[in-house]
Amino acid sequence: MNWMRLLACAGVMVVCAMPAPVIGQGAGQVPAPTIRDRDPGSDSNDGFVLPYEYRRQAVFYRTHEAPGTIIVNTNDRFLYLVQGGNRAIRYGVGVGRDGFRWGGVHTITRKQEWPDWTPPPEMIQRQPYLPRFMAGGPGNPMGARALYIGSTAYRVHGTNAPETIGHAVSSGCFRLVNSEIEDLYERVPVGTKIVVQHR
Template sequence: MFNLDGLLTAKNGRRLGLTAGALALGLLISGSANAAQPLLFPFLPLPLPVYAAPAPVMPQATPQIEADDEATTAETPERFKRQIVGYQTREAAGTIVIDTGNTYLYYVLGGGRAIRYGIGVGRQGFTWSGTQSITRKAEWPNWTPPSEMIARQPYLPRFVAGGPHNPLGARAMYLGGTIYRIHGTNDPSTIGGRVSSGCIRMTNEDVTDLYSRAHVGTKVVVMPIERRAESASGRQG
């Protein structure tokens, strides 16, 4: 039997006595809890269980979706790009002549020259001809489809606010008391086509240029589709 009293001395009896008491208590608990596995140092605190911290979950990168450049940067054919050409006409400088058959619009400069623009015109059954004048101009105009158009296409919205997604584009010039306009488009691929309900379409860049030159009162001559411009050599000046 291990003699605890033999370890006590007069000098440090109190300290060793406390230690011996703790040792005895530890042996007693150890024996009652698990006799097969005695604790050698029962007075030391039992280690707490260690739990591994979960590995951090890293957010997965969102894949980049590339824009369809081909759909958004379609190149305008060279012949429909704005250019100064030789153009003989009896119309005065400042007149707009619309060559429906060739899908060109001319702004007469005088001296045998004109600025030629590519345009989109009315589809079959919606072409027209005659002489009008610009009665109103608007930047980024709202679009309210006329009743004639709604009757043919009842699914159309009744109002579209001006902006990049508006079918009238960046500028509009209203012709006389008709429902027709010279206007921009948010679909430049229609330039050179016969796609409208009678309005004259231009790219937003071109209609903005024409808008800066023409004014309220400007004469607009719309030629029949069977008739071509009087003289348009295509020579750049």
């Protein structure tokens, strides 16, 4: 079993201001991701090219949310940064697999370049072979940047597995390729509203 299948930058360890429902998960069962993930420490892209539809692009997007708001659509696997005038910058994201998707309204409470990764106890219990700590840098599953969501254990972050963008892999976090999270990171200040749509 691969560590990122249980990426607990979210998942069981949730300290949300709003409840994060666990959907379709039986006792003791962990839903499978839609694609195999990478092991921590792996940083080889082997010529991977992000599909066009998941690349950053300006799109028509109708919303009542104010410019600067982040909207994540977990079903479509896109993150939108609202620009106003029915426009948004759209990024492709990897989302939580079945049983680890959630919805709610929060703010970005912290930003971090090359964040460290510390698997929470729940994840270590399920996968005792995981590292207890991994310093930020290439190969770290948190990627190049992280935006911390409210008081939850969730983040919008980079990844060492770009091929997982557009798939349901994580335990609830939203991942972008490193070049895209670096772009979003520069556009988004602490205090930004983030709306996670799950339907």
